Amino acid sequence: MNELRGLQCFVTLAEELNFSRAAERLHVAQPALSQQIRALEERVGTQLIDRTRRPLRLTEAGQYLATEARQILGSFAEATLGALEIGAGRRGWLSIGFTRSVMYSILPLALKAFHHAYPQVELKLFEMLTDEQNDALRDMRIHIGIGRQPLPMPGYTTLPLLRERFIVMMAADHPLAKRKKVRLADLADTPLILYPAHHNAQFKYTVQALYRDAGVTPIVAHQTYEIQTAIALVAAGLGVTVVGESVARHGRTDVVSRELAGPGAARRTVVAARFRSDDASPHLRAFLECLPPPLDEKV
Numbered sequence: 001m002n003e004l005r006g007l008q009c010f011v012t013l014a015e016e017l018n019f020s021r022a023a024e025r026l027h028v029a030q031p032a033l034s035q036q037i038r039a040l041e042e043r044v045g046t047q048l049i050d051r052t053r054r055p056l057r058l059t060e061a062g063q064y065l066a067t068e069a070r071q072i073l074g075s076f077a078e079a080t081l082g083a084l085e086i087g088a089g090r091r092g093w094l095s096i097g098f099t100r101s102v103m104y105s106i107l108p109l110a111l112k113a114f115h116h117a118y119p120q121v122e123l124k125l126f127e128m129l130t131d132e133q134n135d136a137l138r139d140m141r142i143h144i145g146i147g148r149q150p151l152p153m154p155g156y157t158t159l160p161l162l163r164e165r166f167i168v169m170m171a172a173d174h175p176l177a178k179r180k181k182v183r184l185a186d187l188a189d190t191p192l193i194l195y196p197a198h199h200n201a202q203f204k205y206t207v208q209a210l211y212r213d214a215g216v217t218p219i220v221a222h223q224t225y226e227i228q229t230a231i232a233l234v235a236a237g238l239g240v241t242v243v244g245e246s247v248a249r250h251g252r253t254d255v256v257s258r259e260l261a262g263p264g265a266a267r268r269t270v271v272a273a274r275f276r277s278d279d280a281s282p283h284l285r286a287f288l289e290c291l292p293p294p295l296d297e298k299v
Contacts, residue, residue: 184210214264
């Protein structure tokens with residue numbers, strides 16, 4: 001709080017450019033204000049006020065800090081008000097981590113239902129990989145994470161919500177596009193486009209496991225961070241990609257979606273929600289009611 005007080009003193013002085021008037025506004029003695037400003041300059045490591053000029057002037061560094069400090073103080077005031085309203089029960093908030101692919105299936109309907117029932121609750125949405133949600137839950141940055149096949153964690157509840165088939169997406173003019181189903185073995189010579197291009201992303205490893213089940217070593221031509229980028233590369237004829245069926249339903253007209261046949265056809269990808277088991281947030285419990293009923297199975 002000393003840092004915030006120092007910023008408040010500095011911003012007031014920057015506005016008044018006079019120690020006496022600034023001290024009067026702050027209801028402090030002028031020597032105390034001078035001490036605060038010097039302490040702030042020592043912490044920053046540079047001069048903020050040109051005391052040789054009359055009236056006082058901010059140095060270039062001081063002008064920059066004054067601009068940033070106003071934003072910091074404004075954000076703190078807004079956060080303080082929000083905390084007060086939440087504590088008084090006049091306002092609530094819910095923080096949700098999600099993977100991009102769940103925006104093609106369960107999340108939009110759940111958000112719509114929740115917002116309709118609780119319009120006063122502030123929703124904070126963070127797109128992140130399933131594995132990244134682990135740290136976000138531990139650090140209490142999110143109340144709930146929704147992703148694909150999250151690993152079990154002690155002290156956390158995992159609710160499987162949706163089982164999906166794996167679908168191969170290929171360009172409309174691909175030689176196998178006329179088939180209703182395709183075998184991965186038939187795609188052995190077709191480049192594969194993987195996503196997400198992140199070392200912690202589990203989905204791409206699941207796709208590679210599908211190929212291994214089929215006895216195929218995929219030719220990985222590209223790795224992308226975004227689903228839509230992967231699908232665009234497919235449309236450009238640069239390879240095929242494997243997605244969950246909810247993603248395939250939102251495809252483009254220049255690509256086709258085909259079910260798997262042969263080894264791997266029975267595999268499913270599971271979308272699940274995970275949250276801290278001891279989280280007593282009423283808004284979390286209300287949001288759970290907006291999600292599909294949990295599947296009777298383990299992730």
